[in-house]
Amino acid sequence: MSKPSLPQGTRDFGPDVVRKRNYIINTIKVVFEVYGFEPLETPAMENLDTLMGKYGEEGDKLIFKILNNGLNDPKNIDKAKLAFENVLQGKNDKHLTERALKYDLTIPFARYVAMNHGQLTFPFKRYQVQPVWRADRPQKGRYREFYQCDADVVGSTSLLNEIELTNIYDSVFATLGVAVEIKINNRKVLAALAEICGGADKITDITIAIDKLDKIGIDKVKEELLQRGLQQNQVDIITQYLDLSGDNFEKLEKIKNLLSASETGIKGIEELTYIINHPAASSLKNKLVIDFTLARGLNYYTGTIFEIKALDAQIGSIGGGGRYDDLTGLFGVPNVPGVGISFGVDRIYDVLEELKLFPRAVHSGTQVLFFNLGEAESNKSFELMQQLRSKAISCQLYHEQAKFDKQFRYAEKKNIPFVVMIGSRELENNVCNIKKLATGEQVSLPLSELGDYSFS
Incomplete structure (x- = not known):
């Protein structure tokens, strides 16, 4: 029998990891609510x-496709063989696969809105926390199965939604104790750049190349742009665009000069200016930065785009999103504007772990361990334990009668902060001993007062 293993790019999560992940997810959910x-x-x-066709050329390559069931049926073998030939030529074939694991949460959400738009009250604000799958090359901070936490608003073009989403990012990372840079740009600005570089059809080539700037550097980006059919003078304009620097207001002035001939570009600049000038921007705990190198290579974005970078950790983006004003139009329901953001739970976990930012309380699910010191004693302990559980205090009774040292070691290994000890003498006198392991402090209480004790 072969040694058990996991598919590459996936992971098991033990209790300690799940508790830490739940801390992150619950923190985000509370802010969403x-x-x-x-x-x-x-x-x-x-x-x-x-x-x-919803994620651009690069994204489509990373979609996990699911083989149809019944391919071993003799009736389907010939169809499956032909379908494999089509797939080898880069085509899709419904005889081989009709379904796929979801690549993100946004397109399925758009599909949901399109199917249910007659029953929804707009604006509709939803959040979603679920796993997604990408056939990417696994590396640090990049997995084939990972969780996303999304928040989206559909049915509104108001830029107040962008303001709220910016503040959600700020609030979540301030609560987690992670210093971040909230980067924004606007796809209308990128569309205008494409216009002055030969036409709107160039935007996909330009954004795919720009999106790789952090990974491959400016020289490689220039090479890729030339390989994608842009002329040297057009690449020079893009280089000038990528070199824009200064604070937010200086960048806005410079981009106005570069894109002054484009109505689309001016509209995008106005949207960025609104966000930067909004009173809420001045109260953010984290820095809000206009970054014209931010492209986000997904085709469905139409306005503001977001990306979150942790300042004190060497890792890729830990959040991102943007406006997609006609995403449901892909499913036959036009004119439903939307904007959303996503949190990368797995990368946020890595950042909190690296910076040692998880609270101590996260490491333990059980608050109290009752020692097992005999049959009568454990029966009474179980009765008291049930009383504490009814008050939402997490408890365990050690599974068998054992020496004190063994039960103490168990509590320490499980990071259980309190132990309750009821021996024969304590049972006779209707008292219990409570010990806080972190300090060694021990108190004796009447059993009738145990339910009022503060296990904190």
Whole structure:
């Protein structure tokens, strides 16, 4: 029998890790709820035609496709063989696969809105926390199965939504104790750049190349742009664009000069100016930065785009999103504007771990361990333990009678902060001993007062 293993790019999560992940997810959920967002879940898989063509050339390559069931049926073998030939030529074939694991939460959400738009009250604000899958090359901070936490607003063009989403990012990372840079740009600005570099059809080539700037550097970006068919004078304009520097207001002045001939560009600049000048921007705990190198290579973005970078950790973006004013139009329901953001839970976990920012309390689920010191004693302990559980205090009774040292070691290994000891003498006198392991402090209480003790 072969040694058990995991698919590359996936992970098991033990209790300690799950508790830490839940701390992150619950922190995010609380902020989502405070801002009026409602929970939603969609299936792990979608019809292939729901996903394909929505993420751009690079994204489509990373979609995990699911083989149809019944391919071993003799009736389907010939169809499957032909389908494999089509796939080898880069085509999709419904006889081989009709479904795929979802690549992100946004397109499935757009599909949900399109299917239910007659029953929804707009603006509709939803949040979603579920796993997604990408056939990417696994590396630090990049997995094939990972969780996303999304918040989206559909049915509104108001830029107040962008202001709220900026503040959600700020609030979550301030609560987690992670210093971040909230980067913003606008796809209208990028569309205007494409216009002055030969036409709107150039935007995909330009954004895909620009999106790789951090990974491959400016020289490689220039090479890729030339390989994608842009002329040297157009690449020079893009280089000038990428070199824009200064504070937010200086950058806005410089971009106005570069894109002054484009109505689309001026509109994008106005939207960025609104966000930067809004009173809420001055109260952010983290820095809000206009970054014209930010492209986000997904085709569906149409306005403001976001990306979050941790300042004190060497890792990629830990959040991102943007406005997509006609995403549901892909599913036959036009004119439903939307904007959303996503948190990268796995990368946020890595940052908190690296910076040692997880609270001590996260490491333990059980607050109290009752020692097992005999049958009568354990029966009484179980009765008291149930009383504490009814007050939402997490408890365990050690599973068998054992020496003190063994039970103490168990509590220490499990990071259980309190132990309650009831021996024969304590049972006779209706008292118990409570010990706080972190300090060694020990108190004796009447059993009737145990329920009022503060295990904190």
